[in-house]
Amino acid sequence: MTRQPYPPASRLELVEELHGVPVPDPYRWLEDPNDPATKDWLVGQERLLETGLDALPGREGFRARIAELLGSGSIGAPTWRGERRFFMRRTPGQEHAVLYTVDPGGTERALLDPMALDPTGLTTLDSWQPDKEGRLLAYQVSVGGDEESSLYLMDVAYGDRIEGPIDRCRYSPVAWLPGGEAFYYVRRLPATEVPEGEEQYHRRVYLHKVGTSTEEDVLIFGEGLEKTNYYGVAVSLDGRWLQISASRGTAPRNDLWVADLQASSHSSPDLVVVQEGVDAQSALHFGRDGRLYVFTDREAPRARVCVTDPSDPRFENWRDLIPQDPEAVLTDFAILDGLDRPVMLVGWTRHAISEISVHDLVTGERVGEVPTPGLGTIGGISERPEGGHEAWFGYTDNTTPPSIQRYDARTGETTLWAASPGAIEVPAVDTEQVTYRSADGSEVHMLVISLPGAEGPRPTILYGYGGFGISMTPGYSASVLSWVEAGGTYAIAQLRGGGEQGEEWHRAGMLSHKQNVFDDLHAAAEHLIATGVTTSSRLAISGGSNGGLLVGAALTQRPELYAAVVCSAPLLDMIRYELFGLGATWNVEYGSAEKPDEFAWLHAYSPYHQVREGVSYPATLFTVFQSDTRVHPLHAWKMCAALQHAQASDRPILLRNEAEAGHGARAVSKTVELASDQLTFLAYHTGLTS
Structure with a gap:
């Protein structure tokens, strides 16, 4: 790959003093996607990407094989309601999974096909919930990857849409009351009723009666509480018990209330505290036997199941059924x-x-x-x-x-x-679970996937996430199999910050402990090298979202350790991340730059602020999505410009900026194109030739 001149990007002499520390931000102008200078810069990056990727070998091979492996399709578990069951299935050649129902007589039929709703493939089915009798269906769709779900109601028997759209329903649960006449749901306040810049927040729980205007919806809960709260709502099978949970952003804790709907009205439930102001997460299940089952990590970081009486659900009445x-x-x-x-x-x-x-x-x-x-x-x-x-x-x-x-x-x-x-024919692979020691001596697990009998050192992708209590578990992946089948090794590290070892493992990689996550990744790389699996010149790292932050920090902290990086939908400016997308909901995971002590640990690793001129950085491909409303692509734009300016070697820094795509679900064809571009880039820069 011959290095091409990078598109010009002016550097501002912008330095802010925060808590007594000067913080340069030379590419702040890239935060505005509507600025003509930003648009021109993005056009230049697109041309550079096309020139760079088109010159690389193996792209068509990866594209064809990934598409073939995704031809397995997918299948979802059945949801039973009344005499019907509902499930998702994607057959070979379909862009999106389709929602099916099986009627009481056993006839299967498609109920919701995103491609029938929108032949462009840009509409995604975000969630769905049948009523308790299986007669009505609430479903949510969004367009272009923005995840701004609109809620609709369908008559299941006839397939007719009977209500909607109800907007501002992103991440809204739907809790039906028996009979299908009403449901509880979560909706944001209108933009006109919230401060500017806070349109993504201020959720409330409402009661909606089918067949009435949303103007008549009854506010049930959420007024006067934290603006970044997410709410959960559920109604027991018999319709007697309502539960509402609240968590501040993505905090690993929630408050919890229940109401007896036999003793109070649906529109004015008498909510009783189950858990409030406690540093733990709990959820309730009302059993058919009259007992209340509590799933909780309270005083049990690996979780347990307790039982109690639903009429008095206070913590002191909980009794262990399944201990930690x-x-x-x-x-x-x-x-x-x-x-x-x-x-x-x-x-x-x-x-x-x-x-x-x-x-x-x-x-x-x-x-x-x-x-x-x-x-x-x-x-x-x-x-x-x-x-x-x-x-x-x-x-x-x-x-x-x-x-x-x-x-x-x-x-x-x-x-x-x-x-x-x-x-489909899936290649045979060997999966080995290995353990290694991180910088502080902590034992970390890692899955290493390769062809049977493969000998090292081999081109290797090291993947990680390390955040929000999310576990990296084994799963079918067309990208992983394509890479391994071509002769590479794929390693998945179960870093601190994830949930693989419970909530303590999560908390060991959040807030002031975030550096542990990066240390765990570096140690994984060093283990792969020390055991002969790969070498630094053949080692790539890959991650997305919080995992994009991970690899962004890794390439600035240990640039000599990695040959190539794919950094997808990343958080990279950790000083200003709260100002964009859903950033304010994550300060419970990362911290806030508004607080001096939290600013100190954020500034210490913020990838954008750690780029240094004259350093030989790995070949890096940023992949971002123009409609991403979770993590704004500005993070990658600013970091890309900074690295292109600072890069001391001829390894390229490229940006793949995809329109009409977002952070989450996407059509299969878009997945194929993205994955093949990523693997082609990493294969070239680690020496993988299939």
């Missing part, structure tokens, strides 16, 4: 009470590998385990709302496309319920 495990993290549970001896199925992850145990519902005694297809990831356990003896769960691993498994508690057997619909 010293090693595994409790992730999920389901109740099967259509048996002589009712049981609870409990999902766990042990070093990020999923398992399910079976327990007596009354005593909590472990009485067995659920057979699973392999060492992989279980995607939730579901049962029929009215109970029974069956449960369903999703399963995937590094070579297995998503499938739905059915467990029968009468026989103790697990069988395949539904496979991903596409028949």
